[in-house]
Amino acid sequence: MTRKAVIAVFGAALAFFAGLSFTRSRHLREPVVPGPSVSRVARLGDYFKPLEGTVNDVNVYVLEGKEPGGTVLLLGGTHPEEPAGRLAAWIFAENAELAKGRIFVILTANRSASTATRLGGAYPPDFTIPTAWGGRKFRMGDRWSNPLDQWPDPEVYLHYPTRQELAYIDIRNLNRAFPGRPNGTLTEKTCYAITELIRREKVDIAIDFHEAELQYPVISTIVAHQKGADLAAAASMFISSIEGFSIGVENSPKALRGLSHREIGDATDAISLLLEAPEPFLDATRGRTNRELLLTGKDDFVVRAGKRGLLFEKIDEKGWPIDVRVGRHTSTVLQILEIWSGDNPEKAVIVSGVPRYTDVVRNGTGAYLKDPKTADQSKVFFE
């Protein structure tokens, strides 16, 4: 009996410390110091009432210029385990100054997915971006909504409304559930709310930030709905010639359903684009899955895979640091906005204050994150 008691206490202790770690990670508060052009902070639930009060009723930072113009939506955190996307969106929310037009920024499109890490993936629960005033800690997150918020998964996931059969687990993948379903799962409702936002706010361009493993063929590219093919191609040419890095263009496949670049373009008037940056942390051949790999993008095993011709993007001992990945996203958006504004002066979105690729690589992402301790506390928000 004593032995059973000892083993039970051992199990209870394991469960306690594991539960404590999971709870802390799930409830980690990420501060946001809205930049000078943020006129208000709405909620995603404002656009679809059934989402109100749920874990995915997230902040929508509304940046407005002095003059009317076009409207852009930036989606960070569709897949929270692709952190360069969230950080790029963060930089826009905290730094952008708009002279013309509006930008809606969502930092954590699938907040539920940001509160859990991958089962069996040995992901770190969080990571810290170094800053001059200390550091900013972020939740690591995963590709799929937290099973605590949406469970169980079905045997077969039929995408709505096309009924295309997708991987069962992707019923919790925000980027397989667009345009969403009003009476569907949490993930589908979240997509529906985002689609409603795009419709009601008459968004002209919706840009979804992502990262990809180097073994995935759609990488270092802009995936464009056919409505945005010219815009993406022009941005690709300008970026590749003047920004210091190369980026390609891929057409959004018409037969692959549920993805933002396909469904938002089909379901709304907006041009839908998806940006991919390289993230070795996601590669199946990676070594130790830790914070260092996430932030430096350095991994000997992925380099070895590259030498054997197994990758769709180059990698060497320098890796793919987070600043490089974030800078690619900020520069790509800036180029898209500049080209769009030149072609559509009445719907221009003129923005300044956002660092380009070379700035982020030189100064680090942390240089563009504001210190919440020194900010007006009434204007600090949390993700």
Added chain:
Amino acid sequence: MNAVVTVFYYLLTAYVAVLLVANFLKNKKWQDEVLYIIVLIPLILRLLRLK
């Protein structure tokens, strides 16, 4: 409908947890007792909505 299925899964989880505890109490080998406790942990964490 989704909510009903979710509740059903929580009930299933609780049922399996009870079976594991019962087997833990009945068992005589310490190796099996440790195994039952370790298998029980994720079920408890799910029932408590911690993971």
